[in-house]
Amino acid sequence: MDQVVDHEFEALLTYLKEARGFDFTGYKRSSLSRRVDRRMAQISVAGYGDYLDHLQVHPEEFTTLFNTILINVTSFFRDPEAWEFLRSDVLLPLIAAKPDGSPIRVWSAGCASGQEAYTLAMMLGEMLGPEQFRERVKIYATDVDEEQLGxxxxxxxxxxxxxxxxxxxxxxxFEQVGDRYVFRKDMRRSIIFGRNDLVQDAPISRVDLLTCRNTLMYFNAETQARILGRFHFALADGGALFLGKAEMLLSHGNLFLPTDLKRRIFRKVTARPMVTSGPRYADQPSAPTAEALVGLDRLRNAALIAGPAAQIVVTADGLVALSNQQAEALFGVSPRDVGRPFRDLDVSYQPVELRRYIEQAQVERRAVDVPEVEWRRPASETRYLDIQVSPLVDGDAGLLGVSLVFHDISAAKQLRADLERANRELESAYEELQSTNEELETTNEELQSTVEELETTNEELQSTNEELETMNEELQSTNDELQSINEQLHHSSAELDGANAFLDAILSGLRAGIAVVDPDLRVRVWNRQAEELWGLRAAETVDQHLLNLDIGLPVDHVRPLIRRSLGGETDVEEIQLQAVNRRGRSITARVGCSPLRDAAGVPTGCIIVMEAMPAAGTAPV
Known part of the structure; x- marks a missing residue:
């Protein structure tokens, strides 16, 4: 079943590749995601997108993450039975078959902290002796983890x-120094440690023995096949490959045959016939050597390598045969990619899916043009390419391969875009000029009309000015009248203030609490004795509904008296009610009501008299 692609996780792997050069896209997603999840849990980050942000802000996190992903588990003579078989059935025959004094090259891939490389050194040292070991043996120990290599x-x-x-x-x-054991220095010089990414770096070449134990299991099947192809190139004819217990190679019989399947030791199969141009790696040039080229051949090869347009040549069976300097600068296709399947290169699907155009050119035996392909690279400006896919055939019309030529038309496209934009701006300016001319003509006519209107307006203004003078005289007369009225109002206000003060003095002089309500039972007057009796100030009662006041008097029992007074009755009898005064004491309150009438004798409100009855033997409150 296909795995569901987690785009955020894939974006994280792409960032690791672009930012630090670690290409983990070939690792098995299940084991890789488990290790990343473990690190995210340690720093309490929930999602892959958030973790990518964390890496951008905290670059020191890369080291811890890589140590978590690249779990390095190794030891001296791990699986002793397999090492003994390697010694007796592989290394001893290999050394015996070599001429005296000839070099012995060994590659320990994925060496971690070095135990496997030093195990090989001890084993070969026992077979050859220290002197022969120093003269003949080179052990190349590589890993991607710089900390482990240190x-x-x-x-x-x-x-x-x-x-x-x-x-x-x-x-x-080993020499014991304190509580540590140090490998002997004279033999240590024959062991060379270096960083090497099995997925993208060139392999060590011409090695007699290649050990890579329990490393391939972390990669998916496609990446394993790519790495094994590099291992096949790295090994000399008859060379041996020593893997870990978890690795089988059952589906790669065209590259390796088992010497002992139980112990995971394999022999290199003699190289298959290949096209002349591949595969090539670090120590093999991407084009024929200068010694093999004469005359026009040398000139043609130099012209291709230094050509102004990026070019990649792919063999009929889909392998990269040749690439020039422009292709390396544009797409990162280097000599180490020669011999790799073209489909494994990013350029095969970025910026456009090229494999279908290659197939079309091969089938139809004609050039296929892919115009104006937009290519957006991270942290770089957008480029536009015209791609020409041309089949390469021999004299008998047999297909040799396909040539891919990438013409960078970004500058031309930019010039064309600038020209189109300039034409549009020119047309727009011409239209604006015509419009402006028409507007000026219209404006001229409007100005003539405006002059005529201004003359008419001037006459109207003169007439209006005369009217305003007349109105000004009338307003002055009105102002004098208003001044007189204002003085009268001021006098009336003073009289009203005096009346109000006189009324307040009368109400304050009464021993009883007085409240005056309107027909809607809203309080209009609340004297000081009412404040003393019930604890509510006039500001809290005026304009409030009497029945809504929270006082110690049960006002519902007073409502019938108020209604009768508002109805015009003058002989409303007083009532006595049990109440609670402002001090919280129970009292007997005497309440009486009388109507408040206007000049015509119509009731306009009610006067409520409230008085606390004195207790026996005390004076009235």
Whole structure:
């Protein structure tokens, strides 16, 4: 079943590749995502998008993440039975078959902290002796983890780490310094540690033995096949490949045959016939050597390599045969990619899917043009390419391969766009000029009309000015009248203020609490004795409904008296009610009502008299 693609996770892997050069896209997604999830949980980050942001802000996080992904588990003489078989059935026959004094090259891929490389050194040292070992043996130990390589270069290990080294070998090859064991320096010089990414870096070449134990299992099937192709190139004819217990190679019989399947030791199959141009890696040029070229051949090769347009040549079976300098600058296609399947290169699908155009050119035996392809590269300006896919045939019309030529038309497209924009701006300016001319003509006519209107307006203004003078005289007369009225109002206001003060003095002089309500039972007057009796100030009662006031008097029992007074009755009898005064004491309140009439004798409100009855033997409150 196909795995569901997590786009945020894929974006994280792409960022790791572009930012730090670690290409994990070939790793198995299940194991890779588990290790990334473990690191995210340690720093409490929930999603892959958030973790990518965290990496951008905290670059020191890369080291911890890579250590989490690249779990390095190794030891001296791990799986002793397999190492013994390697010694007796692989290395001894290999050394015997080599001429005296000839070099022995070994590659320990994925060496982690170096135990496997030093195990190989001890084994070969026992077979050849220290002197022959120093003269003949080179062990190349590589890994992608710089921190682990640093530990390996120091060649020092603790007592627990050397427990699996036989006592005799420990004594001969290690020097104890304090509580650490240091590998002997004279043989250490024959072991070369370096960083190498199995997915994208060129392999070590012409090696007799290649050990890569329990490393391939972290990659998916397609990436494993690519790495094994590089291993096949790296090994000399008859060379041996030593893998870990978890790795089988059952589906790669065209590259390796098992020497001992149980112990995971394989022999290189003799190289298949290949096209003349591939595969090539670090120590093999991407084009024929200068010695093999004469005359026009040398000139044609130099012209292709230095050509102004990027060019890639693909063989009939889909392998990269040749690329020039412009292709390397534009797409990163380097000599180490020669011999790789074209479909494995990013350029095969970015910026456009090229494989279908290659197939079309091969089938139809004609050139296929792909015009104006837009290519947006991260942290770079957008480019536009015209791509020409041309079949390469021999004299008998047999298909040799396909040539891909990429013409950068970004400058021309930009000039064309600038020209089109300039034409549009010119047309727009011409239209604006015509419009402006018409507007000026219209404006001229409007100005003539405006002059005539201004003359008419001037006459109207003169007439209006005369009218305004007349109105000004009338307003002055009106102003005098208003001044007189204002003085009268001021006098009336003073009289009203005096009346109000006189009324307040009368109400304040009464011993009883007085409240005056309108026909809607809203309080209009609330004297000081009412404040003293019930604890509510006039500001809290005036304009409030009497029945809504929270006082100690049960006002519902007063409502019938008020209604009768508002109806015009003058002999409304007083009532006595149990109440609570402002001090919270129970009192007997005497309440009486009388109508408030206007000049015509119509009731306009009600006067409520409230008085606390004195207790026996006390004066009235």
């Amino acid at each position: 530990e390996a270069r120091h060649a020092t290990y603790g007592a627990r780490e050397v427990e699996s080294v036989p006592a005799g070998l420990l004594e001969r090859y």
